[in-house]
Each structure stands twice: as C-alpha cells, then as structure tokens.
Amino acid sequence: MRFIVMIKATADSEAGVMPTEEEFAEMGRFNEELVKAGVMVSGEGLHPSSKGARVHFSGDKRRVTDGPFAETKELVAGFWIWQCASLQEAIDWAKRCPNPMRGDSEIEIRRIYEAEDFGEAFTPELREMEDRLREQVAAQQEKTRR
Numbered sequence: 001m002r003f004i005v006m007i008k009a010t011a012d013s014e015a016g017v018m019p020t021e022e023e024f025a026e027m028g029r030f031n032e033e034l035v036k037a038g039v040m041v042s043g044e045g046l047h048p049s050s051k052g053a054r055v056h057f058s059g060d061k062r063r064v065t066d067g068p069f070a071e072t073k074e075l076v077a078g079f080w081i082w083q084c085a086s087l088q089e090a091i092d093w094a095k096r097c098p099n100p101m102r103g104d105s106e107i108e109i110r111r112i113y114e115a116e117d118f119g120e121a122f123t124p125e126l127r128e129m130e131d132r133l134r135e136q137v138a139a140q141q142e143k144t145r146r
Helices: 021-036 087-096 115-121 124-145
Strands: 002-008 040-045 053-058 061-066 076-083 107-111
Touching: 002 087, 021 040, 021 087, 087 107
Parallel strands: none
Antiparallel strands: 002 076, 002 107, 040 076, 053 061
8 A cells, every 4th residue: 555644844844844854864864764674665854835726716717826824734745655564564664763853743543545446437448557657757758867
C-alpha cells in the first residue's frame, strides 16, 4: 500500500523560515532510515502558499486565487510517499519522525488509491492508458536526471 504522508504547515513554514543545519541533518537521518527500509518512494518540501495559487472549479468556469492562503492549519508544507504494508506501519514510521517543525506540528497520513480500488469503472483500457502515462513520466524523469 502507498501512503501520502503530509507535513502540515505552520506560521514559520508559511513565513519561509528554513530548518537549521541540525534540523536538516536530523531529518536526513530519518529519510535515510526510510530509504534503507524500502519505505520511502519520494519526499519533498513545499514553498510557502504565498508562492502558490488555487484554481477553483464551478461547472465549466475557472477562478484563480493567488496565495497566501489564510488557514495555515489546512496547508501542507511537505510530503513523503511511503510504501507500507498497512496504515499502522505508516503510523509507526511517522511516530519515529523527528518533529518536522519547531514547536507543535502535525503529520497527516492518507492511503493512495491503487487501480484495484476503483472497481469496474476503471476498465482495462483505462488501466493500460494509466500504465503508459506512468511509463512516460518515469522516462521523462530519467532524462531530467541525466
């Protein structure tokens, strides 16, 4: 099972306050544990919402709202994608994580849908298309790394 593990934003992260060298090192050690255990698929930090935008949908209309966004507790400051056997395993890893922010912070864990979760509506043709797209993305990422 794959999980997205979201680090919730704080006033500091929204203000662009960067971790200290010690905090970076501590999180690096934790990420190294995740990689060695075969848990970590990917992980990234996000710029503050002041550098982002939201696109609102209403029928065929689109409305763009530029950041920053008011509700810090609803924002994400970073994320991991983890491969775990269960939600409990993901929770156990999250509990081992160094505090991702100074002061109080929160991590949210959500399971990522897999093809088999969608039932009959996700036809074999749609699955093939999804597989082709994933292959194309992987090939593009490989080109970028070179």
